Amino acid sequence: DAGVIQSPRHEVTEMGQEVTLRCKPISGHDYLFWYRQTMMRGLELLIYFNNNVPIDDSGMPEDRFSAKMPNASFSTLKIQPSEPRDSAVYFCASSPDSSPRGAEAFFGQGTRLTVV
Amino acid sequence: GEDVEQSLFLSVREGDSSVINCTYTDSSSTYLYWYKQEPGAGLQLLTYIFSNMDMKQDQRLTVLLNKKDKHLSLRIADTQTGDSAIYFCAVLTSGSARQLTFGSGTQLTVLP
Numbered sequence: 001d002a003g004v005i006q007s008p009r010h011e012v013t014e015m016g017q018e019v020t021l022r023c024k025p026i027s028g029h030d031y032l033f034w035y036r037q038t039m040m041r042g043l044e045l046l047i048y049f050n051n052n053v054p055i056d057d058s059g060m061p062e063d064r065f066s067a068k069m070p071n072a073s074f075s076t077l078k079i080q081p082s083e084p085r086d087s088a089v090y091f092c093a094s095s096p097d098s099s100p101r102g103a104e105a106f107f108g109q110g111t112r113l114t115v116v
Numbered sequence: 117g118e119d120v121e122q123s124l125f126l127s128v129r130e131g132d133s134s135v136i137n138c139t140y141t142d143s144s145s146t147y148l149y150w151y152k153q154e155p156g157a158g159l160q161l162l163t164y165i166f167s168n169m170d171m172k173q174d175q176r177l178t179v180l181l182n183k184k185d186k187h188l189s190l191r192i193a194d195t196q197t198g199d200s201a202i203y204f205c206a207v208l209t210s211g212s213a214r215q216l217t218f219g220s221g222t223q224l225t226v227l228p
Contacts, residue, residue, distance in 0.1 A: 048215060093158075102146060105216060107160070
């Protein structure tokens with residue numbers, strides 16, 4: 001398996017524009033997580049899905065953020081409208097339902113978002 | 117909820133041992149992990165320990181768990197320049213489904 005695949009790797013956009021980040025989890029993994037990493041706040045969990053259903057979105061900063069998982073192999077994180085404070089690295093991770101290593105999460109390479 | 121804390125920076129000389137520390141608050145933590153993040157990359161699982169263990173060794177890595185003090189450490193023997201990275205402690209708490217709580221990460225710098 002190629003691992004968790006995120007696109008794009010880098011995104012530069014102007015304030016007010018819509019941004020869509022994409023993620024393809026590892027095949028067979030039942031859990032998908034979206035994280036945001038900044039220098040100030042470290043790694044924050046935004047939302048996670050189990051079998052395509054959102055379970056906990058309490059980490060989503062505000063209504064400008066939305067996430068979907070229309071099927072087991074694809075998820076999007078959308079920011080509309082984007083603001084400079086949304087600049088961060090966004091990670092997607094997936095995890096199998098059962099593993100001898102508990103809740104081991106496999107991370108994608110991340111999308112570096114810059115909002116100017 | 118669970119709170120996981122780490123010191124932000126650690127510098128060591130090449131060939132020395134590195135010890136990265138982590139404290140957590142929830143005594144019902146079941147699995148504890150160490151992840152490594154190299155520049156421009158995602159997090160990769162380095163090693164993990166189950167809460168019924170006190171120590172785990174994996175080549176140059178030694179994980180120590182003190183459940184009484186809720187303290188986890190990662191020791192890297194014979195530290196190399198390729199070990200320079202950010203190391204994250206992560207904890208799975210009983211009842212939290214698959215949701216890991218991550219520390220802030222420790223930036224390890226290995227000096228020649």
